[in-house]
């Protein structure tokens with residue numbers, strides 16, 4: 290088993306694609322990405338380092354039945370994390386959103402994910418500057434920084450790989 294587990298939720302496949310790209314770039318350090326609705330709590334907890342990806346759906350919500358997905362996803366998995374001890378784990382988040390169609394809730398779903406993981410004692414790494422995006426509001430900001438990498442595959446597709454490379458450069462020394 291590798292050191293890094295990559296888990297994602299996805300409605301239309303864009304977050305899955307980014308998860309696969311992260312895996313490709315990390316090589317043997319990471320296991321192949323797994324949809325969060327296809328894992329167990331035990332498998333999730335077996336990694337010391339986690340990279341967790343999500344789109345924002347609904348009105349700033351995590352994916353799941355309540356936000357209109359056909360399958361369960363983060364909303365349901367987070368219920369199973371209540372009361373779980375994640376201290377000692379390094380967790381980096383990556384979030385996909387659409388700043389043009391949803392400028393009032395851009396990538397907001399990262400925040401409830403962040404909050405649950407922090408409440409479980411995890412060490413969150415990989416915050417990301419908000420420069421280069423145009424939006425009105427995001428719940429995923431703490432001060433001037435997003436709580437994780439932010440990618441907009443709908444409007445800034447061409448910037449994503451460069452952003453991803455820079456983010457991985459920032460975080461890999463923190464857990465290597």
Ligand SMILES: Cc1cc2nc3c(=O)[nH]c(=O)nc-3n(C[C@H](O)[C@H](O)[C@H](O)COP(=O)(O)O)c2cc1C
Nearest residue numbers: 299300301302303304344345349386387391395396
């Ligand atoms: C019904 C619906 C609601 C959405 N709501 C938001 C939103 O509130 N904020 C946002 O930033 N993006 C929103 N998006 C855009 C998605 O997050 C974006 O297209 C993302 O790349 C989808 O990733 P996926 O293919 O992994 O599901 C929404 C998209 C859909 C279809």
